[in-house]
Amino acid sequence: MKFLFDRVMIVGVGQIGSSIGMALMKKKLAREVIGLGRSTKNLQEAQKRGAIQKYVTLGATVLSRCxxxxxxxxxxLIILATPVQSISDYLKMLSARVLVxxxxxxxxxILKIANQRKLRFVGAHPMAGTEKSGVQGGNPDLFQDRFCFLSPSHYCKKSDQKRIQELWKKLGCQFAVIEPxxxxxxxxxxxxxxxxxxxxxxxxxxxxxxxxxxxxxxxDYFASLKGMTRIAASSPEMWHDIFLDNREYLLMATDLFEEELKKIRHFILKKDSQGLLQALRRSQKSRFQIFGHPQ
Structure with a gap:
C-alpha cells in the first residue's frame, strides 16, 4: 500500500490533533501515526481512542521537545497542533529538512518565522473546530465538508504543497491558498x-x-443566550494565545464592534425609533447578503 506519508508526528493531541490522527488512521494515509505531548495520560487516552498508534512524552523545554x-x-510530516505561542517556539528549533x-x-x-528559518512549512487553518476541547472532542469526520486555508512558506517545495493539499482533500476539506x-x-x-x-x-x-x-x-428557555455563547465554552488557554497573536486585526475589529454597539445604545437611550430600526435593518440585510435568508 502506498501511503501519502511514511510517519506523521502530531505534536499536541487535543481536538484538532486527535481528529487528524483518527482520520489518518481511518483512511490509511500514513504508515505510522505518532502522538507527542507533555501529558502521558492525555496521550494514552488518544491511543485508546484510535488517534495515534504510539506516543512520546515530551520534556519541559522546547529544546528537549524538538x-x-x-x-x-x-x-x-510533523503536525504542530499546539497553542499558537508553542507553534512559534517549535518553528524556531525544528530542522529545515523536515516537512512541517x-x-x-x-x-x-508563524509564516514570518518559517520564512526566516527557510523551513519546508505549510500553515493550515481548518475551519472545523467546535467548542469542545481535548482528545475527548476528537472525531475522524470532523473535517468532512469543511474548509481549510493554506499558507505555504517561501521555501516549501511544490511537491510538498501538493501533498498537503492532497491530505486535506482526503480528510474531506475544500481548501484555498491564502496570503497570511x-x-x-x-x-x-x-x-x-x-x-x-x-x-x-x-x-x-x-x-x-x-x-x-x-x-x-x-x-432551557434561553435559546438566544445559549446559541450566542456556545463558543464561550472553548478553551480559554487556546483563545488567550490567539487573541494576543492576532491583536492587530482583532483590535481593529473590536473597535468597529464597539462603535456599532454604541450606536445601538444611543438609539435606545434617545428613544430614536427610526435610527434604531434603520440600524437593525442594515444589519439584517448584511446577514442575508452573506448567509442567505433562513429556510
Missing part, C-alpha cells in the same frame, strides 16, 4: 471577534444581579 523530533525524515504543518488560527507571525495577512484580517473579524463577543456577553450576563441558580432554573 530533540524528540530529530529522527523525522524527508518523507515524514501547523493547524493554528493565526498565520502572519489576509487570512489573519479575515479570521480576526469573522472568528476571533465573535469569540471576544461570546466571552464578554457571558461575563455581562453574570453581572446582571442574577444568581447562577436563577439562570440554571430557566436555562
Amino acid at each position: 530533540g524528540s523530533l530529530k529522527d523525522a525524515s524527508e518523507n515524514d 504543518m501547523d493547524v493554528g488560527s493565526t498565520k502572519g507571525g 495577512g489576509l487570512h489573519d484580517r479575515m479570521v480576526g473579524t469573522t472568528s476571533h471577534l465573535p469569540h471576544v463577543v461570546a466571552y464578554s456577553l457571558m461575563s455581562a450576563v453574570m453581572r446582571m444581579s442574577l444568581s447562577v441558580n436563577q439562570l440554571k432554573e430557566f436555562k
Whole structure:
C-alpha cells in the first residue's frame, strides 16, 4: 500500500490533533501515526481512542521537545497542533529538512518565522473546530465538508504543497491558498471577534444581579443566550494565545464592534425609533447578503 506519508508526528493531541490522527488512521494515509505531548495520560487516552498508534512524552523545554523530533525524515510530516505561542517556539528549533504543518488560527507571525528559518512549512487553518476541547472532542469526520486555508512558506517545495493539499482533500476539506495577512484580517473579524463577543456577553450576563441558580432554573428557555455563547465554552488557554497573536486585526475589529454597539445604545437611550430600526435593518440585510435568508 502506498501511503501519502511514511510517519506523521502530531505534536499536541487535543481536538484538532486527535481528529487528524483518527482520520489518518481511518483512511490509511500514513504508515505510522505518532502522538507527542507533555501529558502521558492525555496521550494514552488518544491511543485508546484510535488517534495515534504510539506516543512520546515530551520534556519541559522546547529544546528537549524538538530533540524528540530529530529522527523525522524527508518523507515524514510533523503536525504542530499546539497553542499558537508553542507553534512559534517549535518553528524556531525544528530542522529545515523536515516537512512541517501547523493547524493554528493565526498565520502572519508563524509564516514570518518559517520564512526566516527557510523551513519546508505549510500553515493550515481548518475551519472545523467546535467548542469542545481535548482528545475527548476528537472525531475522524470532523473535517468532512469543511474548509481549510493554506499558507505555504517561501521555501516549501511544490511537491510538498501538493501533498498537503492532497491530505486535506482526503480528510474531506475544500481548501484555498491564502496570503497570511489576509487570512489573519479575515479570521480576526469573522472568528476571533465573535469569540471576544461570546466571552464578554457571558461575563455581562453574570453581572446582571442574577444568581447562577436563577439562570440554571430557566436555562432551557434561553435559546438566544445559549446559541450566542456556545463558543464561550472553548478553551480559554487556546483563545488567550490567539487573541494576543492576532491583536492587530482583532483590535481593529473590536473597535468597529464597539462603535456599532454604541450606536445601538444611543438609539435606545434617545428613544430614536427610526435610527434604531434603520440600524437593525442594515444589519439584517448584511446577514442575508452573506448567509442567505433562513429556510
